[in-house]
Amino acid sequence: xKCTFTVNGKPVETEKGGSEAxxxxxxxxxxLTGSKEGCTDGSCGACAxxxxxxxxxxxLVPVAQVQGREVRTVEGLSGTPELARLQRALxxxxxxACGFCVPGMLTVASEHILAGEELDGVSxxxxxxGVACRCxxxxxxxxxxxx
Ligand code: FES
Numbered sequence: 001x002k003c004t005f006t007v008n009g010k011p012v013e014t015e016k017g018g019s020e021a022x023x024x025x026x027x028x029x030x031x032l033t034g035s036k037e038g039c040t041d042g043s044c045g046a047c048a049x050x051x052x053x054x055x056x057x058x059x060l061v062p063v064a065q066v067q068g069r070e071v072r073t074v075e076g077l078s079g080t081p082e083l084a085r086l087q088r089a090l091x092x093x094x095x096x097a098c099g100f101c102v103p104g105m106l107t108v109a110s111e112h113i114l115a116g117e118e119l120d121g122v123s124x125x126x127x128x129x130g131v132a133c134r135c136x137x138x139x140x141x142x143x144x145x146x147x
Contacts, residue, residue: 005066007032008076016063023047023058026073034074034103038132045131046100048107049073055111057130072110074103082113095140101133105141 003017007030014025021040026032026049038046040059047059050072058071077083087106096102105128112119112127119127125142133141 003063003067005069005071007071008073014063018064019062021059022061022063022066025063026058032073032075036100036103045104045108048104048131050107050111053111053114055108074107077106077110083110089144093140093144095144097135101131104131
């Protein structure tokens with residue numbers, strides 16, 4: 001079964017249209033390795049992507065569920081000034097530590113930014129609560145994202 005959808009604005013087609021995880025297609029077939037493979041059970045958020053503008057853990061999404069839909073990975077999140085500013089701020093501040101969680105954090109924050117929501121420290125912390133960071137302790141990343 002084929003599955004067609006768009007990734008970062010480009011149409012793609014995969015033969016893996018069944019229960020294969022979207023994360024596996026993105027990383028293994030399309031070479032988009034920005035979305036990280038952590039737990040593969042939906043608990044770490046490292047694999048977050050935007051599907052029709054909503055952040056979802058791609059390790060839990062069968063690729064068949066994105067048929068005809070728009071997927072944005074962290075590689076496709078620099079298209080707006082707000083998101084580019086956010087990415088530059090993280091790099092400039094040097095807060096990425098191992099960097100494993102940052103794509104998920106950027107993706108989840110982007111869902112809210114692209115929806116036009118104003119995020120303060122509290123709402124940002126709440127929004128990012130599903131993304132696990134194993135080495136930075138969160139505080140500096142949250143400060144930059146709240147910046
Ligand atoms: Fe998907 Fe952890 S790898 S939530």
